[in-house]
Amino acid sequence: MTVYLDLIILDNFAADFALLYLAVKTARGEVKLWRLALTALAGTALAVGYTVFTLYYTLPPAVEIFVKYGVAALLPVFASKYKKKSTLAIAVGAFLAYMFALAGLLTALFSDPQIEEGGGALTYTIGGVPSGVLVACTVLFVAAAKKTVAKIAKRKKILSLVVDCSLFYRENRVRTRAFLDSGNMVTAPDGTFVAVAEKALAVKLLGEHLFTGSTNGIRIPVATVSGKSFMTAFKIDKIEIYCDGTRNIIEDVTLGISPDGVHGEYDLILPFDFVREQK
Structure with missing residues (x-):
């Protein structure tokens, strides 16, 4: 199996940075690009390290779930300063929601359903997707989601009057x-x-x-x-x-x-x- 570390790094950093930015904006937290970049870089390092680690070792399912989703839930904590705990909770929830939404979007667009021989199981692979496609989809997703959030906020403000x-x-x-x-x-x-x-x-x-x-x-x-x-x-x-x-x-x-x-x-x-x- 061939692993292109440069593509993995670019993919993870672009996705983490964009979705963290969107999550912080949704929660109306303090947006500082350098802090978002450092947090996204840390998340990328963990993701790349985990990917390489799983090539040689197998972890229990519970540990895999914690590493994948527990660490992801911690990223918004370090991405910004929050005045209230409720704001932090909104940022964490928004980041996880955007992450699952983007993953589902990419799976729907680039999945390759195949029936395994003998087992009859349905598997999905996203192999061969260029790095630029993921980055482009991330940027487009963030732009669309940010516009949607802005419209919802504007409508809420109007309805309050x-x-x-x-x-x-x-x-x-x-x-x-x-x-x-x-x-x-x-x-x-x-x-x-x-x-x-x-x-x-x-x-x-x-x-x-x-x-x-x-x-x-x-x-x-x-x-x-x-x-x-x-x-x-x-x-x-x-x-x-x-x-x-x-x-x-x-x-x-x-x-x-x-x-x-x-x-x-x-x-x-x-x-x-x-x-x-x-x-």
Whole structure:
């Protein structure tokens, strides 16, 4: 059996470094490339030493499991500084999860199922895979996983600012979800902040009053990416905002219809100032 140590070293170092970086970023630990590199190098040395050792000696299954997975679980401990034990636990769990995911990905892409003669057992081999393929797959996996983690974190942050609310106009009531936007600085001529709604939501709330001329709509100038535009707005009776078990009531609200639509898991954008206790 021929063992190419240079390929083993390159493969293990690239995979360990990339996955350690991703695990630390996932746990929001302190990222220092030199520390990640030293930890990955230590993991590579252990992996190469273990590979060479198993060429000449056979270890009990329990020892093999400890060496393979126990040592792998220790790598994130030295890869960064963690302020909390929970952060360390997240980093360890993330590293093991990413490691198994990458191994499964490579097995699925490069496995070679063969039936052993006489035994009928199904075996899998990944022999002949170039070192560059593993490195490239590692980098691509890390890039995709990092982007996914960032999207999840962004979505979690957005959802933390999404609240349930009800809009009232005369006899009509519509319940929807709203996004509290600190950047929403659109104001009405009387100086009050404007709640910006999706067109379909406004039509549903105003109902038949929208076509009878009894809504007294106004035009409000707004700044857009393409320049200055105008937003049609109406006065509604009130908005009830349900946040943290409380009900905030904002009366005599100016409701504007977004000229570009409201995109997201909500149909209404509220000024952050609307979240306050009302007597």
